Amino acid sequence: MYGYYFLLAPLLFSATLLASEDNVDVDIKANIITNTCSVSVENGARITLPVVKPEWFDNGWTATTDTGGRSFALLLKDCGAPSGASHNTLHLTFAPQSGADVTNQVFPNEILPANGGAQGVGIVIFSEQYRTNVLNTSGQGDVTYDITGKAKQDISNRYLFHARYQKTDVVVPGKLTSNIIIGAYYD
Numbered sequence: 001m002y003g004y005y006f007l008l009a010p011l012l013f014s015a016t017l018l019a020s021e022d023n024v025d026v027d028i029k030a031n032i033i034t035n036t037c038s039v040s041v042e043n044g045a046r047i048t049l050p051v052v053k054p055e056w057f058d059n060g061w062t063a064t065t066d067t068g069g070r071s072f073a074l075l076l077k078d079c080g081a082p083s084g085a086s087h088n089t090l091h092l093t094f095a096p097q098s099g100a101d102v103t104n105q106v107f108p109n110e111i112l113p114a115n116g117g118a119q120g121v122g123i124v125i126f127s128e129q130y131r132t133n134v135l136n137t138s139g140q141g142d143v144t145y146d147i148t149g150k151a152k153q154d155i156s157n158r159y160l161f162h163a164r165y166q167k168t169d170v171v172v173p174g175k176l177t178s179n180i181i182i183g184a185y186y187d
Helices: 052-057
Strands: 038-041 070-077 089-096 119-127 142-148 158-172 178-187
Touching: 052 158, 070 142, 070 178
Parallel strands: none
Antiparallel strands: 038 070, 070 158, 089 142, 089 178, 119 158
């Protein structure tokens, strides 16, 4: 299986080193990959949802109700596979940048209430092609596309999605931001 990953959101890694007399063995596993696609999001990877009142959330929609939302496209360009490699599936993955647990198929608000963040609301994203939430009930985001026998120019394409608010509890007005890491790989 070949795995080619492309991240669209910045990642920050930090560490604190503490002096200790104990020795610790650490196993580090890594995957060296070749970039074979250029991945981007239309509108500079910024999707702005409209301002709504708390009453808007009385619509009865669940995280699996595919209705409403702001459309956006993921763009894959210059995709290609290593010589002689055969790929059958393109995977587009979704995860919160904050590393927060995703519950009820909803991306969490990353603005804390103390900083003016809305409460009881998050973001859901739906695949236009499959009309389903990109997150499964376990909170994992993997939308797959059959690319069996497709030429690299057919893999390079626009993949359409839409995002909207989703009520998770009693809604308290405020700001909402969800930073999402979108990855792409094929096998």
